[in-house]
Amino acid sequence: MNDLHLDGNGVAWLLDQITGAEATTTLRTCQACGDRRALGEHRAYRGAGVVLRCPSCQKVAVCIGIQGDHLTVRWHGTLRVPLPPQDAAPA
Amino acid sequence: MWRTATVREVIAESRSARTLALDVPGWPGHRAGQHLDLRLTAEDGYQAQRSYSVASAPELERLEITVEVVEDGEVSPYLAAEVRPGDQFEVRGPIGGHFTWSADEGGPVLLVAGGSGLVPLMAMLRHRAARASDAAMNVLISARSPEEALYRAELAELEGAAGLEVIWTWTRSAPQDWTGARGRVDGPLLEAAGFGDPSAVRCFACGPTPFVEHVLDLLVAGGYATAQIHAERFGPTGT
Numbered sequence: 001m002n003d004l005h006l007d008g009n010g011v012a013w014l015l016d017q018i019t020g021a022e023a024t025t026t027l028r029t030c031q032a033c034g035d036r037r038a039l040g041e042h043r044a045y046r047g048a049g050v051v052l053r054c055p056s057c058q059k060v061a062v063c064i065g066i067q068g069d070h071l072t073v074r075w076h077g078t079l080r081v082p083l084p085p086q087d088a089a090p091a
Numbered sequence: 092m093w094r095t096a097t098v099r100e101v102i103a104e105s106r107s108a109r110t111l112a113l114d115v116p117g118w119p120g121h122r123a124g125q126h127l128d129l130r131l132t133a134e135d136g137y138q139a140q141r142s143y144s145v146a147s148a149p150e151l152e153r154l155e156i157t158v159e160v161v162e163d164g165e166v167s168p169y170l171a172a173e174v175r176p177g178d179q180f181e182v183r184g185p186i187g188g189h190f191t192w193s194a195d196e197g198g199p200v201l202l203v204a205g206g207s208g209l210v211p212l213m214a215m216l217r218h219r220a221a222r223a224s225d226a227a228m229n230v231l232i233s234a235r236s237p238e239e240a241l242y243r244a245e246l247a248e249l250e251g252a253a254g255l256e257v258i259w260t261w262t263r264s265a266p267q268d269w270t271g272a273r274g275r276v277d278g279p280l281l282e283a284a285g286f287g288d289p290s291a292v293r294c295f296a297c298g299p300t301p302f303v304e305h306v307l308d309l310l311v312a313g314g315y316a317t318a319q320i321h322a323e324r325f326g327p328t329g330t
Contacts, residue, residue, distance in 0.1 A: 006300070007324045010142060012187040013128055024189035040189025041322065055317075
């Protein structure tokens with residue numbers, strides 16, 4: 001770990017583009033350790049793109065490449081994305 | 092969507108920070124703790140973009156950000172030293188829902204700030220005041236020196252309100268005749284800033300990454316669960 005990382009809040013706009021909604025409160029269950037944490041809590045590392053890591057185990061969660069007019073995204077783990085109330089299916 | 096922001100007023104906050112009060116037509120409103128992206132475009136088309144926390148309460152009709160100069164920074168020296176009323180740039184937001192607090196959610200709330208990490212927490216404190224909320228809220232602020240501290244006079248005024256406690260600790264030099272805390276935030280200081288039982292307390296910690304990591308470790312050691320803790324880190328990297 002170095003001192004350059006931010007967190008998911010710092011790349012919230014990018015995440016919002018991918019999930020189509022407010023993303024920092026979206027919960028992600030880690031494929032490696034199984035912890036469920038908000039994307040805003042994940043650690044963000046910026047280089048040519050952005051890498052988010054699980055705040056519990058530090059395994060890679062999301063890789064985002066930024067290519068001018070589009071993003072390339074690789075996800076790991078499971079997201080829990082809330083639907084707007086009017087779009088929710090009956091349980 | 093980018094919107095044009097016009098600087099209405101510039102307020103000196105400390106030796107190295109200024110608040111910019113902005114008019115942003117069409118701004119959809121924000122929640123306390125959210126941030127915005129700011130984009131500067133040079134005459135030759137070169138663009139630079141940064142994120143800044145909103146400092147003002149959602150109830151205030153103008154939007155304020157507080158910018159501290161980052162050494163060797165590309166954007167902050169302009170915003171913190173050169174910008175004049177009438178200047179324009181673009182903003183996008185509000186952004187982020189994880190690091191927010193509303194008076195409707197009540198307390199107790201523990202805010203922990205390192206340096207200019209106080210900015211989004213100030214939006215929460217101002218929101219609390221604007222709503223005349225009596226939610227129990229304690230704020231622990233680590234600042235280098237009185238010359239570098241943000242919002243000190245305003246916080247002294249706010250502190251008269253019931254249920255609000257403001258605790259400063261100084262890491263380099265304290266005010267004259269200071270009898271309070273000095274040095275880095277540590278376990279006993281965090282415990283003193285807390286509410287006894289940590290189980291019902293929501294915590295918001297904001298500051299440079301090493302500061303936030305340090306505070307998170309102390310909070311967890313002090314019995315706070317990670318689900319109660321909201322953190323916002325900032326580092327030297329820009330967008």
